[in-house]
Amino acid sequence: MQAVPDLLFKALGDPTRRALFERLSRDGELTVRALTTGSGVSQPAVSKHLGILKIAGLVHDRPAGRETHYRATPQGLAPMIDWIGLYGAFWRDRFDRLETLLKEMDQ
Amino acid sequence: MQAVPDLLFKALGDPTRRALFERLSRDGELTVRALTTGSGVSQPAVSKHLGILKIAGLVHDRPAGRETHYRATPQGLAPMIDWIGLYGAFWRDRFDRLETLLKEMDQ
């Protein structure tokens, strides 16, 4: 049981956390205050969720004075994509083709 | 908050369920009994997990006499792949390129 995927899947299993990640992905860097607004939960709840997302490798925080700016680090999704490639047999071929093609394009 | 992705992410958020899905993906169709063996949990626990995976669209059951055969339906992963494509900005371009290329290949 690999630890990284577990934290990742668990982190994204919660809809509030997923919404936070989605918002950061769309809007770029945001403060905790900005994220709290419209999240439907309290500021401490947001801070806790951000902490979990951070451990999962999905966000990065940049403290600046009294505020903390968060941004999404979508590279953190990589283990999930790898997992789909490994166990989603239906998609395997497509991923294989993708990798081959991307390698060709990068040359 | 779309319902389908939520059930899907939640279903895969549990390591025991993920292991069951992985095994079905690898080994093909298996009975509940076979899945229980080596799962580390009891038969009722396995049955419950399979029920959740079924609602999430990740497995399909085929009752045959007193045993029920389960198989993975990896197409159920599609909403997750869509989600990654939508919100994983880092991967977005790669997925777009994939779609374009696959369409070209299908012609």
Next chain:
DNA sequence: CCGATACATAACTAAACAGTTATTAATCGA
């Protein structure tokens, strides 16, 4: 300096959840 603001943490609560054992219902085989 000092009030206000921003964020994190502590402490707690209620609900969700993963697991158990016990039981039921159905089917198989000797």
Next chain:
DNA sequence: TCGATTAATAACTGTTTAGTTATGTATCGG
């Protein structure tokens, strides 16, 4: 037919977890 097997469900339990309010700590602006 009857004991054994298979799987689902019921009922319960303990833990996890997502939320809250309260508090602490640091920083900013007047």
